[in-house]
Amino acid sequence: MPRSPLLRDELGILWSPAEEDHVPADLTDIERRTIAFSLRHARGRYAVERTAQLSGVPKSTCYDWRREGILVPDYSSASPVMWSYRDLVLLRLLA
Numbered sequence: 074m075p076r077s078p079l080l081r082d083e084l085g086i087l088w089s090p091a092e093e094d095h096v097p098a099d100l101t102d103i104e105r106r107t108i109a110f111s112l113r114h115a116r117g118r119y120a121v122e123r124t125a126q127l128s129g130v131p132k133s134t135c136y137d138w139r140r141e142g143i144l145v146p147d148y149s150s151a152s153p154v155m156w157s158y159r160d161l162v163l164l165r166l167l168a
Contacts, residue, residue, distance in 0.1 A: 111158065111159070112159055112162065113159075114159075115147035115148070115157035115158075115159055115160075116157060116158045116159070117157055117158040118148055118151075118155040118156070118157065119155060119156045119157070119158075119160075119161065120153065120155065120156075121135055121136065121153070121154065121156065124156040124160070124161060124164070127161050128161045128164040128165050128168070129165065129168060130164045130165070130167075130168045134168075135156070135164065138164075138167070139154065143167070144160065144163055144164060144167060146160050147159060147160055
C-alpha cells in the first residue's frame, strides 16, 4: 500500500492526509500551536519512577531504551537522569 505524501500546514507541522481522520476536528489554531510547541520543546522534569508511572512503561524498559539509544531523554546529562513531558509522549508511542 503506497504511503500518503506528507504535507506542511500553515504552522509548519508535517501531516499526512491519511491521518486526518485521527486528528480532532474541533482543535482551535491556538490549541494546535500549543501542542506543536509542547512536542518541540522540552518541558517538565520527571525522575524515572514518575516517568514509568505516567507513561506506563516500566523503569527497566526506560533504562534499557536509554542505554540502547532508542530514546535518549532530553535531560540525559542530569544526575540522576530526568525525563521531559516530550519524552513521556515518545515513550508511550514506542510502547
